[in-house]
Amino acid sequence: MRSADVTQSEMFSYRTLEQRIPASHPLRKLRVLVDGILATLHADFEALYAKTGRPSIPPERLLRASLIQTLYSIRSERQLVQHIDYNLLYRWFVGLDMDDKVWDHSTFTKNRDRLLNETVARAFFGKVLGLAQWHGLVSSEHFSVDGTLIEAWASAKSFKAKDGSGKPPEGGGRNATVDFHGEERKNDTHASTTDLEARLFKKSKGDKSRLCFMGHALMENRNGLAVDVETTLATGKAEREAAAVMVERSLKRGSTLGADKNYDTAGFVKVMRQQGITPHVAQKTNGAIDGRTTRHAGYGVSLRVRKRIEEILGWAKTVGGLRKTCFIGLAKVKAQMTFTLAAYNLTRMATIFGWRLNTV
Template sequence: MKGTPERQAAVYHTFNVEDLIEPGHPLRPIKRMVDRALADMSRTFKAAYSDRGRPSIPPETLLKALLLQCLYTIRSERELCRRLKTDLLFRWFLDLQPSDDVFDHSVFTHNRERLSAHGITQKFFDQVVKQAIEAGLTSDEHFTVDGSLIQSHASLKSLKKIEREASKDDRDDRGGGSPSSPASSSEARTGRNPSVDFKGERRTNATHRSTTDPEAKLYRKGDGVGAFLCHSARLTENRHGLVMSVRIDEASGTAERANTLKMLDHLERRHGVRPSTLGADKGYDAGAFLVELEKRWIEPHVAIKSGKIDPLRDGADDGTWARWLVRSEQRRAAFKKSQRRRKLVEEFFGWVKTVAGMRRARHVGREKIRQCFELAAAAYNLVRMKNLLAA
């Protein structure tokens, strides 16, 4: 007998959302780890909010929602709130009942400054790393450091000469200013982004600055690759593929080594972890950096650029000796293994740029990008920890 669809909608539904989630769903172990990390941050949350006023959206709910954005490749916070209205899995992860109203997407904007002032995203990431250490998933024998570029949420058209900016401000103060071209005026009337002719013009970080994202720097990875407005992300990673520390800074050739030392010091201060060896590519073969590693009793497994190194020449310093010693160790089996394992760090960069959507920053400003990157690194660790614990 053929059944007929019910056209009459039921007024009341009685069910438990917990029963709708599969027992083996991958979000279940992730939710347990997230809830444990957030429970350990109760003092931080209490210090971030006043004892008076109306109750706010719980910070635990906001952090969980941002984790879902990383895990499910949701392009914007507005789209995330739309998904929360219709997806029971998302509601279950955020401990929201089907009848609960979903907060507006502007809540993330209003609370972003609070998250920054109290370092909430960094503390959450550290709590996830702490769980990995307590579960025995980390190792202090070998770490890897590498960096990648995050394209700024600004166009190359936003680059303006620094001198011209100053002169334009002076003209505006005097009430003057050159009239805009007819093409620019027509594009402004139609709402289009005005075209900029910069052919043949040399643009550097010393002469130009983005008006949209002043903290972004022009940088390129190598010869034959175009320059983009970028922020630089760096991390240290152990042999199990877990991210141990992250840092967002300006894109430059020297900041990566200075930030590596800061991350190593943070790991030792926060978690009591000091690696025995540190693997890195040729961008880290500066003599001063190698000397600093040796002062911390860390053996550098760093690829050294080709070329003659003569530690006996006049004027040779400790850095020259350090580079010569590291090159002499390159034939050892442990050094070769470190260089092979160094490529494991690229898995995180691939994940965070595709799944977490961090190939191009969603926000303007280094502090906002840092928050997103720390949450993306925490999400990556949670996925890796789930797989390692299940193995």
């Protein structure tokens, strides 16, 4: 017998929000981990907020909402707030009840920008990494490093001469045509009017130059977890300089470091050896790596395993939204990069623990 398609709104619901979330949903276990991590950051949050005044959005809810935005590739704060409003799973994860009013997107953005700086993001990243270390998931001897471009929130048209020279826009309107042919544009003489810290750069000869920043990740080779992260201006030496900083901060003497050919320079290899690190970098034809390093079996293992760092950077750019940042300024991009890699570590740990988090 065919049922009638009758739609009638109910005034009351007899199931709680907790009952509507499947017991086997992976976000349940992730919520337990995240709540435990946020509880350890209570003192850090207390130091950021005044004792008097109008109550703000709880920092724990801000970070949970930002984590949802990263894990589920939600492209904007406006869209995130809309999702939280009608998606019961997101409401439950953030900590809202079914009848709680969701914040306005502008209120969420202002509160989030005040909270989610590099200091808080790095503290959250450190707590996630500490949890992985407590479970014995992190190698203490073998690591890999790599960098990637993060396209800035600025168009090529905003890259103008600092002295005001150059061809004027043709036509009118909000998207006027600009002819760059015959004009030599360099970071020394030009700057973006949208993001002053963005740099015109490309990593390979066949690629096009674009305004961008550069993100860097240091990975441990046992389970492919990120153990350190840096974000810098885009320059030809940025990858090696950031790697030296992360190595000094996170690695102990006697460790090995795998990397691609871009790191096979005399200066970088010398710095690594001075710090007691064995540089297992891919060998150039006339590079600094020689038989003293390549003759060992561990060198070949490092070159194979180091490719897994592309999974971290690829996830950050496709799922985490770092292919093109929505933030302006190096400080905010640093916070986004650090928080995104913390989210990656959580998803990677979910896979290792056997309750894989399907985010897309």
